[in-house]
Amino acid sequence: MPEPSLFRPFVTRPLTDTLAADIHRYIATQGLGAGQRLPERALAEQFRVSRSPIRRALERLAVERVVEARPEGGYVVTEAAMRLPREQAEEAYGAASEDDVYFRIARERLAGLLPDRFTESEFMRRYGVTRGELAAILRRMAQEGWAERLPGHGWAFLPTLASAEAYGQGYRFRLMLESGGILEPSFKLDREALLQCRAEQEALVAGAVHTASPAYLFDANSRLHETIAACSGNAFILDALKRLDRLRRLMEYQKAVDRQQAERRCREHLVLIDLLLSGQREAAADFMRVHLRQAAIEKQAGPHDVGGAGD
Known part of the structure; x- marks a missing residue:
């Protein structure tokens, strides 16, 4: 049975149309600027579909000049997509x-x-x-x-982390989980996925971190950490991190975002990615521990304190 439309109750339409509308709204509401990359893999994870319908939806949006294909592959947001005032885009969607x-x-x-x-x-x-x-x-x-x-x-x-104590326990668990995953014997670098994450983090450091929504920041940062966990080759590590990210999402949303802290964490992400890309796994594991320990200190005091939007 076709998937119900999100915008017209009880009306069905092709999945490509639905995803094109979803991606267009995502661009309009997440603070994405002209030239920002739209990785198929990240969009597929965002909307819980395979990459094939995402590719067809991007092709549709390219015809409408909302996105454009790049010679090296993939799509980016166009200048034309930025000309529609935010208020009108939000009203439209x-x-x-x-x-x-x-x-x-x-x-x-x-x-x-x-x-x-x-x-x-x-x-x-x-x-x-x-x-x-x-x-x-x-x-x-x-x-x-x-x-x-x-x-x-x-x-x-579904269950979520609803207390500062549980939130802190989650970070201490991640300290063991994520740094250990980098040192797993089965670790195999997914260079393409890490480069996509790097492009996303570079865009945030270049200015998007100061306008992106808490939801977008959480998704971008958790996507990087889950990508690294997937490289471990240990399905239990990846599954545990994904479950924990689902649990802590709402707690993150309740924290005021310190944009300076968020930018610093994105810069740390770039260092972490570069260590992995250069094959320095021991150094990357050490850096991950320091990175997560500092993030925990910044965020652990309570659900309404500064420092949200994920890591």
């Missing part, structure tokens, strides 16, 4: 109200104001949104791993 409701749900869930299970009708009444608007929000929550549709009827929230 319903993003401003969706973001408002999305983050309100996140705050109220962490505050214990929402039950473990809920129906779409209950949330439509509570948040004053249409069924189509809510469908987009629920899909995003499901993609990010903190809610799921129940068989038959309704939705349920």
Whole structure:
């Protein structure tokens, strides 16, 4: 059965059309600038589909001059995509109200104001949104791993880290997990994936870190750490990190983003990537430990302190 549209309730359309609209909205709402790369792999992970429909959606957006193909491969955001004022883009895609409701749900869930299970009708009444608007929000929550549709009827929230103590434990676990993964005997560098992550981190350091949303920063940084975990060749390491990232996402959203700290962590990511690309695994493992230890110190005090947007 075709996937339901996110913007017109009870209307179906091809997956390529849906993904093209999703990617266009993603560009408009995540602070992506002209020339910023749109890696197929990262978009496939963002929207939980294979790379083939992402490629077709990008081809569609290239025809519409929202993106353009690069001679060396891949796509980047165009100047034309930047000419539409942010307010108009958000209105066109319903993003401003969706973001408002999305983050309100996140705050109220962490505050214990929402039950473990809920129906779409209950949330439509509570948040004053249409069924189509809510469908987009629920899909995003499901993609990010903190809610799921129940068989038959309704939705349920999945467990998250809801205390500073648990949050700190998560970082201490990552100190062991991620640095150890770099030293695994099965470690095999995925150069292409790391170079894609490097391009993303370079764009953030070049200025995007000061305008990108907390959700975009979290996704970019967790994508890098999960890519390195995947290089370990140990499926348990990657699975454990992905589970932990899902658990800590909401806690990260509640922290005010210190843009200077975020830029420094992105610069550290570039150092880490370069150590791996040059084959210095021991040094990379040591650097990972220092990097995560400092991030934990900055973030561990509480859910509303400065230092969010992931790492």
